Amino acid sequence: MNELFLFISRSRAFILFAILEIFALWCVYRFNNYGSAILFNTTSSLIAKSVKTQNSIIRYTKLNDINENLARENMRLNAQIAQLQNTISKDSSNLNLDSAFIGRYTLEYAEAINFTTNQRNNFITINKGSNDGIQPNMAVISATGVIGKVKMCSANMSLVTSILHSENLVSSKIKKTGKLGSVKWDGLNPREVELLYIDLYETIQKGDTIVTSDINSVFPGNIMVGRVKSVKKGQQFLNITLNLSTDFRNLSYVYVVKNSLKEEQNSLESTISNTKK
Amino acid sequence: MTSNILISNIARFAFYLGLQIILFRSLVLFNVSFCFIYLGALLALPKEVSHTYLILISFLSGLVVDAFYNTMGMHAAACTIIGYLRPYVLLLITPQRGYEEKSDFSIKSMGFIWFVTYAGILVLIHHFFIFFLELGSFSLFFTTLLKIVCSFLFTIFMIIIFQYFRKK
Numbered sequence: 001m002n003e004l005f006l007f008i009s010r011s012r013a014f015i016l017f018a019i020l021e022i023f024a025l026w027c028v029y030r031f032n033n034y035g036s037a038i039l040f041n042t043t044s045s046l047i048a049k050s051v052k053t054q055n056s057i058i059r060y061t062k063l064n065d066i067n068e069n070l071a072r073e074n075m076r077l078n079a080q081i082a083q084l085q086n087t088i089s090k091d092s093s094n095l096n097l098d099s100a101f102i103g104r105y106t107l108e109y110a111e112a113i114n115f116t117t118n119q120r121n122n123f124i125t126i127n128k129g130s131n132d133g134i135q136p137n138m139a140v141i142s143a144t145g146v147i148g149k150v151k152m153c154s155a156n157m158s159l160v161t162s163i164l165h166s167e168n169l170v171s172s173k174i175k176k177t178g179k180l181g182s183v184k185w186d187g188l189n190p191r192e193v194e195l196l197y198i199d200l201y202e203t204i205q206k207g208d209t210i211v212t213s214d215i216n217s218v219f220p221g222n223i224m225v226g227r228v229k230s231v232k233k234g235q236q237f238l239n240i241t242l243n244l245s246t247d248f249r250n251l252s253y254v255y256v257v258k259n260s261l262k263e264e265q266n267s268l269e270s271t272i273s274n275t276k277k
Numbered sequence: 278m279t280s281n282i283l284i285s286n287i288a289r290f291a292f293y294l295g296l297q298i299i300l301f302r303s304l305v306l307f308n309v310s311f312c313f314i315y316l317g318a319l320l321a322l323p324k325e326v327s328h329t330y331l332i333l334i335s336f337l338s339g340l341v342v343d344a345f346y347n348t349m350g351m352h353a354a355a356c357t358i359i360g361y362l363r364p365y366v367l368l369l370i371t372p373q374r375g376y377e378e379k380s381d382f383s384i385k386s387m388g389f390i391w392f393v394t395y396a397g398i399l400v401l402i403h404h405f406f407i408f409f410l411e412l413g414s415f416s417l418f419f420t421t422l423l424k425i426v427c428s429f430l431f432t433i434f435m436i437i438i439f440q441y442f443r444k445k
Contacts, residue, residue, distance in 0.1 A: 013328035017361040020336045024357060027350035028410065039353070040344035047344050054299060116347070118305045120411045123347040159347065187417055190308065 032167075036152070042114050042125040043157035051125065055113040059252065066252045073143035104261040105220050108132055110140075112251040115162070117190035122164040124148065126254060129156040137218060139257040145224035145245035146170060146212060147254050158256075164190055164248060172225050173213040174204060180213050183225055183242065190248050193226065195240040202238065204231055210242055220257055282323060293318035294338060298345045301435075309420075310427035313352075315342055316403060317436040319359065320396050321382055328364055335360025348411070355406040359399045366398050384440045396436055397429075404429050 008015065027038045037043075042051050059066070110132075114125035128134050130153040140147040140160050148162040161168050163185060170183040172195065181198045195210060208228045214221035226242035233239070259265075297315040305311055319335055326334070339356030343349060367376070372391055384392045404425045412421055 013332060013361065016329050017332050017357060020332065020357045021354055021361075024336070024339070024350040024354035028348075028354065031349040037349060039340060039349055041347050041349065042345065044344065050298075051345065058303075114347075118308050118311070119346075119348075120417075125347070188420060 037159075041159060042123075043129070043152065043154040043159050045154070045156070048113070048125065048127075048154075048157045051114045052127065055111075062250070062252065065250065069143060069252070076143075104259055106258045106260065107255040108134065108258060109253055109255050110134075110158075112254050113157075115248065115251050117162075117164060117248045120187050121166055122162045122190075122248070123151070124160040124162050124251065124254070126158050126160055126256070127156065128256065129153045129158050131155050133258065134158050134256050138259070139219040139223075140254050141219070141223050141257060142246055142251065142254045144247075145226065146219060147246065147248075147251070149218050150256065160254075162248060163193060163244070170219065170225065171213045171216045172210050174198070174202075175209040175211050175222075177202065177204075179204075180215070181210075181240075183210065191244055192229065193242050193244055195228075195242055196237065198238045198240055200233060200236070200238060204228060204238065204240065206230065220259070286322065289321060290318045290334075290338065294341055297342060302345060306427070306431060309424045310431045311424070312428065312431045312435050313342075313400075313403070313407075314432065314435050314439065316356075316359070316396075316400055316432065317439055319356065319363075320399060320436070323381060324367075324376060328361075331363060332357060332360040351407055351410045354410065355403045358406055359403050362402060363399060366395065370394055370398075383443060384437070385443070392440070393433070393437070396433060400432050400436070401425075401429055404432070 031037050040047055042048055108128060110126040110128040112124050113127050116122045124140070124147065126140070134150060134153050136150050136152055138150045140149060146163060148160045148165070148168060151159045151161045153159075163170060163183070165185065166187060168185070171180065172183045173180050179198060179202055182196045183193050184196055185193050198204065206228050210225045210228065212219040212221055212223040212225060224245045226244045229241045229243045231238055231240050293315045297313065301312045301314050315338060319338060322331060322334065335356040336353050339353035340350075342352040342356075346352065370391065372387070382392070382395065387395075408421050408425050408428075
């Protein structure tokens, strides 16, 4: 027994090292695979507070850009409203839409208080959390396009997995033809993503718009992703590079999309997968 | 350890960690060159600090950086490794006249070449670990290698510069 204690005391440095190392790696593993954070992150209250203060100072220098973006978004939305009103007044007689379906998406605005674009896996911290009704797996978009999905929430903060993350695939389509593919970041340039699984014989040109698909489990359909930058022939599929429509290095306001029919959809789909088993 | 040295060490940690979090977190050159200046505080810990404390301090400072970078333990893991390896590296590069009892690891007291070797080995280990852990695989090998080299140069450069800002 005595020898055991002697051994422990002699190699206590190594034992401590091994314990801490395994603990740290376990935390990395847990977060990557299950999304549960054991350690602190930017959604923890004290750290969020300091990040927020820092951000509010930086934001002050960007107010001009932010204002311009908001004005531009207003302009776009006003144009859209005018256009829609025009169509409604023309044939309002056969307009009979399901109100539950129309009103299923509600938006919650939030500020991006902390974000990275240079890591392999990038996250965005936003200043709304479960107190504001935000839950994991909700979509996050901005005025210019897709941003990512909520990974975890604390009471007043949420951590969002950005599109610029190695495991974040977004189901998308070519707007013109409706062909489906997946958008994935290759980890190199924060302004570009790749569009995967588009067949070799598809016609696609430089400048074509890519939007989220309607069968997307996270995003609402027809949200802008980006424009085609280059198309090359691969072995099985086309290698397509997109210019992202959103500049992730200049994020300010984002919207979290709440889908009121999501639970219904999920429970329906899970019954199907259960009966399959 | 006298309280004077203790206070100066705590102040150094606060300074380097603050610098890392406030300034160098958003300063990334050409998308590939990161600067982990907080390693400077770990490198400068005096020789009297025992091995277990060294590991513990390294782990905790990694944890603080992790919290701000949203990396969930990667920095903690990498720092624990260099905290554990530091005494062995010191043995490896013992200067000819040996270490004095109260050695202070800086360019001023140990010489430029010694310090660069010492910092270089540990920073390189740290960077290798951090970037390959972040990657999770060896898929983007050359890009990551480029990141490691660029970040290594940037970090070492900043650590050396901050050595010259020290109080005489």
